[in-house]
Amino acid sequence: MIANTIMNPSSTDVQPSVQNNTSSTTTALGTGPGTGATPAFSPLYQQIKNLILRSLEEGEWKPGDVIPSEQDLAARFKVSQGTVRKAIDELASDNLVVRRQGKGTYVATHAERHIQYRFLRLQSDAGEDDPAQRAIIECKRQRASADVARLLALRSGDPVIFVRRVLSMQGAPTILEDIWLPGLPFKGLSLEALSSDRGPMYAFFEREFGVRMVRADEKIKAVAATEDLAHLLVTPIGHPLLSVERTSYTYNDVPMELRRGLYRTDTHHYKNELN
Amino acid sequence: MIANTIMNPSSTDVQPSVQNNTSSTTTALGTGPGTGATPAFSPLYQQIKNLILRSLEEGEWKPGDVIPSEQDLAARFKVSQGTVRKAIDELASDNLVVRRQGKGTYVATHAERHIQYRFLRLQSDAGEDDPAQRAIIECKRQRASADVARLLALRSGDPVIFVRRVLSMQGAPTILEDIWLPGLPFKGLSLEALSSDRGPMYAFFEREFGVRMVRADEKIKAVAATEDLAHLLVTPIGHPLLSVERTSYTYNDVPMELRRGLYRTDTHHYKNELN
DNA sequence: CAGTGGTCTAGACCACCAA
DNA sequence: TGGTGGTCTAGACCACTGC
Numbered sequence: 001m002i003a004n005t006i007m008n009p010s011s012t013d014v015q016p017s018v019q020n021n022t023s024s025t026t027t028a029l030g031t032g033p034g035t036g037a038t039p040a041f042s043p044l045y046q047q048i049k050n051l052i053l054r055s056l057e058e059g060e061w062k063p064g065d066v067i068p069s070e071q072d073l074a075a076r077f078k079v080s081q082g083t084v085r086k087a088i089d090e091l092a093s094d095n096l097v098v099r100r101q102g103k104g105t106y107v108a109t110h111a112e113r114h115i116q117y118r119f120l121r122l123q124s125d126a127g128e129d130d131p132a133q134r135a136i137i138e139c140k141r142q143r144a145s146a147d148v149a150r151l152l153a154l155r156s157g158d159p160v161i162f163v164r165r166v167l168s169m170q171g172a173p174t175i176l177e178d179i180w181l182p183g184l185p186f187k188g189l190s191l192e193a194l195s196s197d198r199g200p201m202y203a204f205f206e207r208e209f210g211v212r213m214v215r216a217d218e219k220i221k222a223v224a225a226t227e228d229l230a231h232l233l234v235t236p237i238g239h240p241l242l243s244v245e246r247t248s249y250t251y252n253d254v255p256m257e258l259r260r261g262l263y264r265t266d267t268h269h270y271k272n273e274l275n
Numbered sequence: 276m277i278a279n280t281i282m283n284p285s286s287t288d289v290q291p292s293v294q295n296n297t298s299s300t301t302t303a304l305g306t307g308p309g310t311g312a313t314p315a316f317s318p319l320y321q322q323i324k325n326l327i328l329r330s331l332e333e334g335e336w337k338p339g340d341v342i343p344s345e346q347d348l349a350a351r352f353k354v355s356q357g358t359v360r361k362a363i364d365e366l367a368s369d370n371l372v373v374r375r376q377g378k379g380t381y382v383a384t385h386a387e388r389h390i391q392y393r394f395l396r397l398q399s400d401a402g403e404d405d406p407a408q409r410a411i412i413e414c415k416r417q418r419a420s421a422d423v424a425r426l427l428a429l430r431s432g433d434p435v436i437f438v439r440r441v442l443s444m445q446g447a448p449t450i451l452e453d454i455w456l457p458g459l460p461f462k463g464l465s466l467e468a469l470s471s472d473r474g475p476m477y478a479f480f481e482r483e484f485g486v487r488m489v490r491a492d493e494k495i496k497a498v499a500a501t502e503d504l505a506h507l508l509v510t511p512i513g514h515p516l517l518s519v520e521r522t523s524y525t526y527n528d529v530p531m532e533l534r535r536g537l538y539r540t541d542t543h544h545y546k547n548e549l550n
Numbered sequence: 551c552a553g554t555g556g557t558c559t560a561g562a563c564c565a566c567c568a569a
Numbered sequence: 570t571g572g573t574g575g576t577c578t579a580g581a582c583c584a585c586t587g588c
Contacts, residue, residue, distance in 0.1 A: 043557060069573060080559045085574085093368070095550055101574045102566035119549050216549040221540035222497035222515035240497035240515035246549075265496035272547060274394050274491040274521075275370055318576060344554060355578045360555085376555050377585035 048077055048087040056096065056107060057251040063109035063206045067097065070105075096214065110202035110213070117200060119216055119246070121270050122175065122263050132167040132175070137232075139163045139191035141183065148180050151247055152255050159183030163194065166232060173233050174268060180258040185211055211256055216248040220270065223262070233264055242270060323352055323362040331371065331382060332526040338384035338481045342372065345380075371489065385477035385488070392475060394491055394521070396545045397450065397538050407442040407450070412507075414438045414466035416458065423455050426522055427530050434458030438469065441507060448508050449543060455533040460486055486531055491523040495545065498537070508539055517545060 042050075052073070061067045070088065074081040088105055091097045095115070098106045108115060123129065142162045149156045160180050167175040181189065186209055197204045205211045225239040233241070241262045248257040263270065317325075327348070336342045345363065349356040363380055366372045370390070373381045383390060398404065417437045424431045435455050442450040456464065461484055472479045480486045498518045505512040516537045523532040538545065 045557075071573085082560080083558060086557085088574095099574065100567090102568080102572080104573060121547075121549075218547040218549060220495065220517065220545040220547060222517045222538075223540075224515050238513065240499050242495065242497045242517075263497075265498075270495040272396075272493040272495060274396075274493060320576075346554085357579080358577060361576085363555095374555065375586085377553080377587080379554060379586095 044079060045083045045086040045090075048073075048079060048084055049090050051077065052087060052091060053096070053251065059210060061107050062210075063107050063212055064111065065107050066104040067107060094214075109206055110200050111206065116203075119202070119213070119248070121272065122169075122268050123271050124169065124268055126267075129169055132169050133171075135166050135168070136191055136195045137164040137166060139189065139194055142180075144180075148258060151258050152180065152182050154182060161186050161189050163189075165194075169268065172264075172267070174264045176229065176232050176262045178260045182256065185209055185256065212250055213248040213256060214250055216246050219245045221245075225262075229262055233262065235264060239264075241265070244270070319354060320358045320361040320365075323348075323354060323359055324365050326352065327362060327366060328371070328526065334485060336382050337485075338382050338487055339386065340382050341379040342382060369489075384481055385475050386481065391478075394477070394488070394523070396547065397444075397543050398546050399444065399543055401542075404444055407444050408446075410441045410443070411466055411470045412439040412441060414464065414469055417455075419455075423533060426533050427455065427457050429457060436461050436464050438464075440469075444543065447539075447542070449539045451504065451507050451537045453535045457531065460484055460531065487525055488523040488531060489525055491521050494520045496520075500537075504537055508537065510539060514539075516540070519545070 052067070055061060055067075067073075068076070070081050070084045073084045073088075077084065088097065088099070092099055092105075095108055095118075098108050098112070098115075100106060110116060110118070140162055142160050143157045144152065144154050144160045146156050148154075148160060149158060152160065154160070160183050163177075163179040163181070165177050165179070166173050167177070169175075186205075189209070193208070194201075194204070202213050205213070221243045222240050223243045225233065225235050225237055225241050227237055229235075229241065230237040230239065235241075242265050244259075244261040244263060246257070246259040246261065247255050248259065250256045327342070330336060330342075342348075343351070345356050345359045348359045348363075352359065363372065363374070367374055367380075370383055370393075373383050373387070373390075375381060385391060385393070415437055417435050418432045419427065419429050419435045421431050423429075423435060424433060427435065429435070435458050438452075438454040438456070440452050440454070441448050442452070444450075461480075464484070468483070469476075469479070477488050480488070496518045497515050500508065500510050500512055500514040500516050502512055504510075504516065505514065508516070510516075517540050519534075519536040519538060521532075521534040521536065522530050523534065525531045
């Protein structure tokens with residue numbers, strides 16, 4: 001072991017760019033006083049993780065891109081490769097990046113086969129499904145109601161875009177989805193663009209609006225089909241349906257979508273794995 | 276397991292106890308030809324993980340126990356501490372063990388506050404719940420139907436134990452659960468024992484039968500209340516209910532419980548987080 | 551205080567991939 | 570062949586816990 005830069009350099013070596021949690025002065029980059037980002041101080045690899053996260057947010061690397069190698073990042077942040085590795089490990093376990101041996105580390109995207117439909121948990125009782133057919137019913141500008149505004153972190157009356165679509169599985173209408181999107185980041189979204197797109201809607205959002213959904217919360221209930229719903233899903237009035245209210249978030253827990261799904265569950269089920 | 280059956284005690288100590296993936300002869304333990312366990316060869320830390328897993332299965336350390344320190348395990352398996360650490364890291368992320376700085380690594384248990392009710396996703400729409408009140412309705416021996424047998428990896432007609440209980444939240448009956456358990460491991464389970472127990476049922480199973488549930492799959496549907504259900508849950512006939520079919524597994528993906536829950540979701544919802 | 555897990559480093563070798 | 574991530578080791582120091 002030679003010339004250990006960080007800990008005790010031979011003499012008064014310069015301060016490393018990223019600060020450790022020890023008794024030295026509090027002058028880490030990116031988390032210094034004023035930014036109010038991370039609370040107090042965190043391990044080096046956490047700081048590195050946050051720095052990489054910021055680059056992802058700011059679009060320095062876009063979905064599908066390779067990010068710099070561990071060696072490069074280590075040089076850039078002046079830490080060891082092992083520390084960068086641990087930071088990237090956490091990003092990978094958060095599904096924000098994907099590692100590929102021999103090739104590099106890639107920014108995760110909903111356009112990937114493996115990640116595609118990551119958020120759609122409805123499965124056929126039988127076995128595998130063909131991809132669903134989609135029909136956009138409606139796409140229009142609205143003013144946010146109090147509920148929608150609260151969940152999207154907007155103010156009541158702020159512009160939102162409303163989308164209604166029906167997904168059919170094995171030819172039968174199975175899912176009705178009402179979607180609310182904040183007007184600003186999705187400015188220009190049209191029924192035509194939505195309809196003509198193939199592939200997952202979230203991949204479309206990445207490509208066209210630079211909005212990447214990172215995680216989501218769902219609240220699930222059983223409800224009875226109203227007359228409208230029964231008509232759209234070709235089911236008797238009063239038929240039990242699964243109601244799935246989803247809030248989707250980009251980086252930094254910023255809500256970017258509100259979605260209410262109504263699922264027919266006579267031939268399908270919502271699959272969940274508990275760990 | 277006595278006296279570390281693991282590898283060579285200390286006589287012909289040349290070979291490391293666990294084999295690496297390199298050009299040496301292929302004589303790793305636990306993955307040798309014939310066991311058919313892990314396919315071909317895996318990294319050292321995976322082998323260590325499997326060895327620790329086996330000790331957990333065999334009850335060398337019981338839920339709530341401390342397992343040996345990383346240093347001790349490293350010595351026992353004749354690998355570096357870093358390799359043991361990586362093995363334990365994976366076990367911790369699988370929720371099989373819990374690390375506590377300064378104290379040690381503990382076998383996870385459903386009796387822990389933090390892990391308690393890990394599998395119960397039903398929440399009040401308002402906010403936090405008081406713990407549910409429980410009433411065991413029924414507990415009897417049965418013969419497994421074809422369906423139950425298949426899901427529990429038994430044969431039709433094998434003995435199973437059937438339990439029915441109702442959970443009330445804020446005083447209102449909210450959950451009806453039918454539970455099927457394999458007869459052999461749960462031999463002697465009685466309504467009295469179940470009723471007199473406080474605390475999570477899964478903690479009771481650990482303590483009384485040495486059966487630890489490690490993960491579970493759920494299939495969720497919306498159904499209409501039948502007359503029986505309506506009576507038990509004090510709800511109109513035909514009222515939509517959430518049906519949650521759960522299969523719970525111990526170590527090694529062995530199914531150990533089948534549970535069908537029916538949830539009232541007028542005041543509560545099933546919460547799920549998508550990553 | 552001693553012992554535990556947590557962080558950080560440095561360097562070696564491997565498996566995989568693309569050119 | 571060179572570059573990437575994957576594994577493994579060894580050693581240092583830290584923060585936390587309990588005696």
